[in-house]
Amino acid sequence: MSDKPGSKQSAFDRRAFMAAAAGSALVPMTARGAVEDARPPAAQDPSLPVDVTLQVNGKDKRLSIDARTTLLDALREHLKLTGSKKGCDHGQCGACTVLVDDRRVVSCLTLALAAEGQEITTIEGLATDDHLHPMQQAFIDNDAFQCGYCTPGQIMSAVACVKEGHASNEADIREYMSGNICRCAAYPNIVAAVKQAAPEILKG
Structure with a gap:
């Protein structure tokens, strides 16, 4: 300029x-x-295995898994605990229900890494020695299953339902068990089983 x-x-x-x-x-x-x-910074490849220790049914289980592995797949595919079932794989049917620190979770939507350091209980961990858990026995006594596919998740959810204090009447049991679907429609028998087992679980 x-x-x-x-x-x-x-x-x-x-x-x-x-x-x-x-x-x-x-x-x-x-x-x-x-x-x-x-x-x-370069992101770590999520497909690379990571080490994790899961506390399952009172025992430490060390695994090397893909970081994206769900708790359900860790139990079934890596630990061979196949009692927990893969139903919908979208957290809608409840067949994969397990307890994590006594809270019921759908394991198909829970990452295995997220459960590290917490106590995981599966259907395989309910019985003690040769004695069935009261809820397992109540399901047998009341014919609370037919095909049996949903039964492990139903039982785990039922145990939590009782411990949460939601088993005092049939209406509450139906409400707080509604996340577990039984395609055989054995709901009346499931409610009866929960009612039978509740006093013994609460007592023990």
């Missing part, structure tokens, strides 16, 4: 100054003045 036509260019060039300032503002600098590496 010149002061007058034919005069020498001004010593201060505003356009050059603004362009230089804008360009330097886009370059992040460290305290030492070096250009900071703006690249994000």
Whole structure:
């Protein structure tokens, strides 16, 4: 930019100054003045195995698994505890229900890594020695199953239902067991089994 036509260019060039300032503002600098590496750190490949220790039915189980492995697949495929069933694989049928720190969870939607450090109980861990758990015995006594596919999840959910204090009447039992689907429609017998087992579970 010149002061007058034919005069020498001004010593201060505003356009050059603004362009230089804008360009330097886009370059992040460290305290030492070096250009900071703006690249994000490389993400770890989730398919690489990770080590995890699961406390299952009172025993520590050490596994090396894909970080994306569900608790259900860890139990069935890696530990060969096939009592927990894969039904819908979307957390809607309850066939895969297990207890994690005495809370019922659908293991098909729970990552195995998320359960590390917590006590996991499956249907295989309910009986003691040669004695069935009261809820297992009540299901037999009341014919509370037909095909049996949903039964492990039903029993685990029923145990939690009692311990949560939701087994005092049939309406509550039906409500708090509603997350477990029985395609054979053995619901009246399941309710009867929960009612039978509840006093003994609460007593013990």
